[in-house]
Amino acid sequence: MLPLYMTFNKRFGKFVIMSSSQNDKFNISRNLLVLIVCTAFALINFLQDYFFAINFDRQFEAWEKLFYYFLYFYTWGLLYFIIVFVAGKFKLEKKTWVKHLPIHIVAGAFIAFLHRLLTTIPYLLIFYPDKWREVSLSAIYTKTIGSSFDAFVSYWIILGAYYGAEYYKQFKESKLKEAELEKQLAQANLQALKMQLHPHFLFNTLHTVSSLMQEDINAARKVLAKLSDLLRQTLDNMGRQFIRLSSELDFLKSYLEIEKIRFQERLRIVYDIQTETLSAAVPNLILQPLVENAIKHGIASKAEGGEVKISSSKLNTLLVLKVSDNIGNGNDSNFKEGVGLTNTRKRLVQIYKTAFSLVIQCHPRQGFSVTLTLPFKEYDPEENDDTT
Template identity: 35%
Template sequence: MRFSALKKYIDLKLILLLAGFYALFDLVFIARYAYLRSSFPKEVMEPWFDFLVFNILIDFLVVVTYMSLIAISTKRFLHKNYSWVRIIIIHTVFSILIGLIIRLIFDLFSIITGQIPLAEYQLAESLHRFMYVIHLNFLIYFAMVFIIYTYYYVKQVKEAEKQRGMLETQLVNTRMKMLSSQLQPHFLFNTLNSIAVLADVDKEKAKDTIADLSDFLREILYSKDDNEITLEKELRTLEYYLNILNVRFSDHLTIVRDIDDSLLQKKVPALLLQPLIENSIKHGYSYDHTDLKITISVKAKEPWLVIKVANNGKAIASKHEELLENGVGLVNINDRLKNLYHNDYFFEISNTAEGEGGVETVIRIPLH
């Protein structure tokens, strides 16, 4: 694995935490050794220098290096969603290997420094020393593995809380941006002017339009701060907005709905469709496109829920990335999708050559 690919699995804070834990263990070990030397001086013959270098320093470096590799492997295990049975088996094998590795490194160091002549080296005696402390190595290993998993769990909880806070903030910002865009003087003027005209021509329709405007604003202002709502509720909110648009644009706007009714209880990001419709109307009308047809489609295509908003209006000259750079509403949609689904979504605005032509916006989110 290249270092650049490995780097994303390296967490310096976790490595320092493991090093601190083992340093604490070594301090207890040193205190124990000091007590034995003072209480049983004839039985503890190893000099302080040899003890601190061989039993503490080298052991510390080997164990921390080994556990750093285990921490990297553990993060990969979490990303690959291995079963707990498989993970426990792997860690059990690694807990045995750590003792063997430490024992072999000490033996190799002793041979290189001349403490043990190669001819006198006995593998059976080395294996006996390994078995003598195998339970201790096992306990220390799993104590450090517990620290690793606890660290990643706490980190995931904090990240989830942070994302939740970001989503709630973005949802509030979305509502406020919708209000700031819809409650501009020209919007209210055009809507209220249409109501005023209807009051003389069709009083019942004027009342309906006032009710739609009221319900639309109420849904935005007073609905719960859910990041995801059912498709049924999203369409109900959208319907108030579309009714107002039909009054404003009269016969020059046609809305076609192609919704799979079996998907009405599926969850979608709250307040997603209205800015897509608004964007389609804003950029769809032109001198050559005075009559606009917008099609709203929601279908299931495993494993995706596919949402399309297409029009037969003016084509766009910019690429999707450029539109995101210039459109505040589109950036907001993309950010919310990313926070909700990470990279497991698709969002694109492009020209279409199908049928009457025009522009289509396609969003794919997980169906389940």
């Protein structure tokens, strides 16, 4: 019986320790688990004895065996709490194991003796009362001491399982903390990138106002009014990592109205938006830097101006966003990313890791284009609101 008992004891310790907690709810679950496991072990050992007796045609006292195994394992269930207390109080760690090891040896011997005493005396009193009267206390003491070795070994099995589970728990907690720190760092980096984009856009708009103040006061006032609308939209979406593509386009249209005042007929805007993409979730303020880049390096560099095209489409499970102009004024070899494109790429890496693509093409005749491919996902207000 000892090998089976020791095997199950090892599992018993693991199961119990994994469910231990300071929280009341977890304490109830732990206590219930101890009860279930002890009951299961008692029944398994009882059935093992039963089938052994059947196979070898031996006498089998069912009630006696059932009582003994329930008493045996329920006693371990009670002593388990003492073992866990001692293990937590006197931890066998690198700096303390030499000092605490003797304590555990004494505790193990005491608990082993106590277990045998608590199981032997009730068993004899109930099933062998006549023999109980004939047995002296010294004989009981000697027999209990002699049969306590397996219980002593069980103490160390439970102790080892406890420390194994504790170290695993600490390992998981450290991993969770590490993941949380990485998440906070990523959020901080994203926020820093946003803070770089907002002033960049704001200063450019104020520069537009400053230029118009010398040429057209009414136009400057219109720009300031549009700027206030933009700032309101920015504040409304400040706490959101993702917004609907339709909201992103609304913001973009407000921004382009300002640029239209500045460039007038030199700036022509074309939209090619698939209706099914309007509900897609996109990173907040993801298109504005791309459009601003097209205007700054394309439209603004030509006296006759040009066309900026903004398109969206769904390709299987992907969302494809494209910003392009028709100003052919360079090639891929001499192109360098500015602040807006660089920060946009960094944001996308933080959000999507490698699950995106940002392709920049610069043709001498066809013009400049940026194609952004993202995983297509419907916008969920509950999931994305108040997300930094």
